[in-house]
Amino acid sequence: MRKLSYVALCVALAVAVVASLAFDFSGAQVHARSEGFHIVIDAGHGGRDGGASSRSGTLERDINLAIAKHLKAEFEHRGAGVTLTRANEHSLASPYAKNQKRSDMDERRKIIEQVKPDLVISIHLNSFPSNPAVRGLQTFFDKTGEKSKEYAQAIQENFNKSSLNINRRATVGDYYILECTAFPSVLVECGFLSNPSEEKLLKTTAYQKMLAQLIASAVI
Numbered sequence: 001m002r003k004l005s006y007v008a009l010c011v012a013l014a015v016a017v018v019a020s021l022a023f024d025f026s027g028a029q030v031h032a033r034s035e036g037f038h039i040v041i042d043a044g045h046g047g048r049d050g051g052a053s054s055r056s057g058t059l060e061r062d063i064n065l066a067i068a069k070h071l072k073a074e075f076e077h078r079g080a081g082v083t084l085t086r087a088n089e090h091s092l093a094s095p096y097a098k099n100q101k102r103s104d105m106d107e108r109r110k111i112i113e114q115v116k117p118d119l120v121i122s123i124h125l126n127s128f129p130s131n132p133a134v135r136g137l138q139t140f141f142d143k144t145g146e147k148s149k150e151y152a153q154a155i156q157e158n159f160n161k162s163s164l165n166i167n168r169r170a171t172v173g174d175y176y177i178l179e180c181t182a183f184p185s186v187l188v189e190c191g192f193l194s195n196p197s198e199e200k201l202l203k204t205t206a207y208q209k210m211l212a213q214l215i216a217s218a219v220i
Ligand SMILES: [Zn+2]
Pocket: 044, 045, 051, 052, 060, 124, 125
């Protein structure tokens, strides 16, 4: 009987060790990077924070995630490692946090700091309801990083060269996700939900995949 409880104790200890390898003490998953080129893809918003929305109710949160997943596939196809800050519709915020937005952004920063990526790409959508004609993609970069600027310019050039009929410049962006770590970071505003035809395109898998290809081929 004594031997049996000793075995049970050993099993319990082994389980605890394995669990502690996969999770840190706060219960959050520990993220590791691959040896080669590694990217953190950050789908903006999530949970109750839907981000921008169209008149018909399309939420930025959902399109961001769809594009992020296609982007992950594109990079992996090209041999890069990828970590998603969120892989589902939920926010990353602790349910107990008073300030849900801050907690969500904090968790994103922690993932980036853990992974130490070669590049962070944050995916967002725009909205400008007072002028529904405004459309197009624009890439932003962290003002402190030369590499961030180079990546953002390469991505924007790919958009401008494509059949999307866009002529914009990559520019400095004043966003927390760009500035919260020292790793090269860009933010792509993938289009305007306030423009009905762009909204329609953004909802299609073919267009989401095309944007992912344009971003991935610019970076790799
Ligand atoms: Zn956004």
